[in-house]
Amino acid sequence: MARAADLVEREAGRLAAALRPEGLAVVVPGCPGWTLADLARHTGGVHRWARAALGTAPDGSPGGEPSGPPDDDAVPAWFAVGAGELVAALASLSPAAPCWTFAAAEAPATAAFWARRQAHETALHRWDAESALAAAGLAAAPDPATWLGEDVAADGVAEVADVMLPRQVRLGRTPALPGALALESPSGRSLLGGAGAPQPAAELRGPAPALLLLVWGRTTLDAELATGRLALAGSRDAAARLLSGALTP
Structure with a gap:
């Protein structure tokens, strides 16, 4: 799953780059009630949850989503660690490797599900982060027609x-x-x-x-x-x- 791992790594890297100290308290229009630090806690928690799911049998349970550090300043480093662990896990597995997923009958219970899901999860929240910084006047706005391939x-x-x-x-x-x-x-x-x-x-x-x-x-x-x-x-x-x-x- 090299390409899928590369996609997650690329999108996680772009999201990590948006986690600037001066922007962590910025509100995220796409996720009402969240700051940029909250968005990173969520995405970092999902990355860790997906990593756990990849190592869980289809009939098992990966547990809950980790909540992340309470201190906003610690969030960027925590996010980067979780993203790296997920990318490494995806790169090491066959797409057909069986694991737990939440898709029921909609998709096979294999690692390919998480490769796809985390690529899109991370990309969407990267859009959220870049859009939040743009709304706060801290970055240029991403183009809705070209922000993703x-x-x-x-x-x-x-x-x-x-x-x-x-x-x-x-x-x-x-x-x-x-x-x-x-x-x-x-x-x-x-x-x-x-x-x-x-x-x-x-x-x-x-x-x-x-x-x-x-x-x-x-x-x-x-x-x-x-x-x-x-x-x-x-x-x-x-x-x-x-x-x-x-x-x-």
């Missing part, structure tokens, strides 16, 4: 459609979508919802990085249509309705 972002959109949304429905966090919404980019096409639907009620087309931010709630349909980053075919009301649920945790 097309292929990686398209896989992130597919993960939401095929893994995250079905899990949300299975756990009762959101009802099954009343129809289907197609999401098409130069790198792929995914379908949100649509069990038994003859065709999508609407289709959104545009850069996969912008579509990924949309399905994770980091931007809105109105904003993306207003900027022209995304184009809509079909019913706008239907698209808004299908995007309004808790598609992700």
Whole structure:
């Protein structure tokens, strides 16, 4: 899983670079109620949890997510250690290595699940961190259309459609979508919802990085249509309705 480990390492490195001492108390618009230090505690805890899951049998339990150090100044170094341990674990394993996951029937219980999940988890929170610094006037704003590679972002959109949304429905966090919404980019096409639907009620087309931010709630349909980053075919009301649920945790 060298490429997956490289992706996690790259995104973790960019997030680590955003953990500047002067920015740790900055609020994170994409994660209401969190500061940048809180975001790093969460992501570092998830990295450690995923590392534990990689060493846990499919029918076992990796335990809970570590909470991280209470002192904000200690968070960047703690984050870097956890990211390094996760990258090393991913690089050492076959994608087919069995392990515990939370995906139930949506994906095989193998190390490949965590390689994919942590690449997208880390990338999204890197966006959150860079956007928070930009909102505070401490950095340039990332471009929603190019902040992540097309292929990686398209896989992130597919993960939401095929893994995250079905899990949300299975756990009762959101009802099954009343129809289907197609999401098409130069790198792929995914379908949100649509069990038994003859065709999508609407289709959104545009850069996969912008579509990924949309399905994770980091931007809105109105904003993306207003900027022209995304184009809509079909019913706008239907698209808004299908995007309004808790598609992700």
